[in-house]
Amino acid sequence: MKLCVENLSISFDKQLILNHIDFQIRQGEFVALLGPSGCGKSTILNILAGLLSKETGIIKVDNQEIKGLSDHFAYMPQSDLLLPWKTILDNVTLYGQINHDSKAKENALKEFKTFGLDGYQNSYPDQLSGGMRQRAAFLRTALCKADILLLDEPFGALDVITRNDMQDWLLDLRKQYNRTTLLVTHDIDEALFLADRILILSHRPASILKEIDLSNVSKSRDWLFEQGTLKKEIFELLKGENNA
Ligand SMILES: Nc1ncnc2c1ncn2[C@@H]1O[C@H](COP(=O)(O)OP(=O)(O)OP(=O)(O)O)[C@@H](O)[C@H]1O
Ligand SMILES: [Mg+2]
Structure with missing residues (x-):
């Protein structure tokens, strides 16, 4: 495994935000983290990038434990900085x-x-x-x-046409460079189109609700348009969490 995250938890002001998060990413795999606003998606990336300290948990890259800042991650935070x-x-x-x-x-x-x-x-x-x-x-x-890209809503502020162009470009880049990527997004279409695997997070305190494996799918815009049932299922899950 390229990246292993085990038992990750953190609280802010005594409120539990991340609750025993576990996931793994293979070398070259593209994983999307999809979850309701405020559930802790950016917090997960901030911990991986070494900008925040976790309360519990172990992070390993190539089977070596990582603590604090490391040169394994290229991080694009939610604000452009x-x-x-x-x-x-x-x-x-x-x-x-x-x-x-x-x-x-x-x-x-x-x-x-x-x-x-x-x-x-x-x-x-x-x-x-x-x-x-x-x-x-x-x-x-x-x-x-760096060997792992951490992208926090990289296309959030773009208009829909430019966003689609950038997603197509990113999909091509993946085929060329095989870079391990963890993408945070609100956008169900974006997660479906780009990811080999989607991890759906619950409302705070966040835990992983569901995992969707898309590694055997040959992605195209046409394929995306045909995913009505899957999109509805994900939408209902996120809606349920927003109302939780
Ligand atoms: N450094 C911090 N100090 C205190 N509270 C924080 C800090 N960072 C995040 N939080 C709180 O933790 C929760 C999760 O925040 P986070 O930014 O990770 O959510 P998110 O899932 O990325 O949301 P969004 O989709 O809106 O970007 C929020 O309630 C936020 O106010
Ligand atoms: Mg965020």
Whole structure:
């Protein structure tokens, strides 16, 4: 297993938020975490990225226990966190520059068109729309060479057409690079379209309600349109949790 999460729990202000969360991700697998707002999805990613301390639990990457910050994870947080005083090119190549990668800018520039950022290399974050900033933050994460991507609602602020383009692009990227990914999303379609496996979380305190295996499905937009029954089942589960 690439990533093992065992018995993860955390409370804030004496309120239990995560309740013994267990899951595993195989090398190259794409897993989506789907759950009601406020159930603790971002908290799980913050713990994995080492930004929050867990109360109980063990996190292992390649069978080695991880504590605190590690270089295994490339994290795209829910807020874009671009540095306002750096250009978009400097922002997206931040990890490359930290690691003295002399080709970081050259490699990044090749991706600007795909990410809809062509011509904005030398702009500053406050000159971009919210959606463009989100794409820049996603590009920065995708360019980081860490072995596990943690993506928190990476397409949340994008319009539906751009979002679909980015999802198609991400699906292609997966075929090319085989990167292990944990994606947090509210969007049932996005989870179905991108993930090999979906983990549905309950309302707070979050535990895993259901797991849906899609690893043998050949994904396409047409396939997605045909999933009415499965979408309804997931929707009812999430709705039940929202009303819990
Ligand atoms: N650092 C923190 N200190 C105190 N409470 C926190 C902290 N981080 C998160 N929480 C609380 O924990 C709960 C889960 O928050 P989290 O951001 O993980 O939810 P989420 O599932 O990502 O929600 P959304 O879908 O709206 O992004 C919320 O009640 C939130 O207020
Ligand atoms: Mg969140």
